C-alpha cells in the first residue's frame with residue numbers, strides 16, 4: 001500500500017531544502033537548493049526501482065521499464081521548484097506521490113507491461129525569470145521560443161547561461177522533446193490552489209480541465225496636467241480610462257459566467273504624483289476560462305469596451321497580448337476511471353476545473369491527461385499552505401489505482 005508515513009517524511013525532508021525563516025520554502029528553479037532537491041528526489045526514485053536522468057531542459061525523469069517495450073508509457077509528475085517563500089506541498093506531492101506509486105509496485109512485486117515515468121518538471125513556477133513558467137513541460141512538448149532562453153533573472157543572467165551553469169546543454173535543448181508515440185497518458189496530483197474543496201468539505205478533487213490564461217496589457221494615453229489649473233471638462237485622465245476598464249472586466253466576466261474569471265491585476269500610473277493628472281496608465285488584464293470560445297468572446301467584448309472608453313474620454317489606447325495559454329480538457333476516459341476507482345476506495349471526490357496553470361496543461365498537447373487535486377488550507381504559494389497527511393494519502397491512493405488500471409492494459 002501507499003505508505004502515508006514515508007510520503008509525509010519525504011515531504012518534510014524536501015521542505016528542509018530552501019527552508020526560510022518564516023517556515024516557508026524558497027527552492028527556486030536551477031539554484032543550488034534546487035540541485036540539492038533534485039539529488040534527494042533522485043535517491044528516492046532509485047530506491048523505488050527507477051533509472052533516473054536529467055534532460056537538457058532540467059526535467060528530472062525516473063523510469064521503470066515495462067515488460068512490453070512496444071506499449072506507450074504512463075507518466076506521473078509535477079514539479080519541485082517553488083515560488084519565493086512558498087509552501088511545502090505545491091508541486092512536491094505530485095512528484096513524491098508518483099514515486100510512492102512506483103515504489104508500491106516494486107514492494108508488492110507487481111509487474112508493469114507499460115513503462116512508468118515520474119517526472120519533476122523544471123521551473124513550473126517561473127518565478128526566477130518572470131516568464132510565465134511551465135518551462136520544462138513546454139520544452140518537453142516542443143513549445144519553446146528563442147526568447148525563452150534569452151530572458152534574464154534579477155541578477156541579469158540569461159536562462160541560457162543559467163542552464164549552462166547548471167551543467168545542462170541549452171544548445172541541444174530540443175533533445176528534451178518527447179512525442180505522441182511515447183506516452184499513453186499523463187497524471188498529475190497537486191494541491192488545490194483555491195478554497196473549493198475546503199468549502200465542499202471533500203478531500204480530493206478530480207480535475208475536469210485546466211483553465212486557459214490570457215494576459216492583455218491595456219494602455220491609455222491622456223494628458224498629464226496640473227490638477228488645480230485644469231478644469232474638469234478639459235482633462236484627459238488616463239487613470240479614469242483604466243479604472244473603467246477594470247470595472248468592465250468584472251462586469252463582462254460576470255455576464256458570461258461559467259468558469260470564467262477576470263482580474264485587472266496591475267496598474268501602472270505615470271506620473272504617479274499628487275498635483276498631476278495621470279497621463280499614461282497601463283493595466284494588465286488576466287482572463288481565465290476552461291472554455292476557449294468563451295474566453296475569446298470575453299476578450300473581444302473587452303476590446304470593444306476599451307475602444308468605446310477611449311473614444312468617449314478622448315484617450316489614446318493600445319492593446320498588447322502578453323501571454324496566451326490555451327485551456328486543456330482532461331480525457332473523459334481517465335475521469336471515468338478516476339470516478340470508478342474513488343468509489344471503490346471509498347474516497348469522496350468533487351469534480352472541478354483548475355484555475356491555476358499546470359504542467360499537465362502542456363502535456364495535454366502530446367497525450368491524454370487528468371489531474372487529482374488534494375484539499376489545501378490557505379491556498380498555495382505561501383508558507384501556510386497545508387494539506388493533511390490523510391488527504392494526501394487519499395489523493396495518492398487514487399493516483400495509484402488509476403495508474404494501475406492503465407499500466408497493464
Ligand SMILES: [Zn+2]
Nearest residue numbers: 090091124190
Ligand atoms: Zn504547482
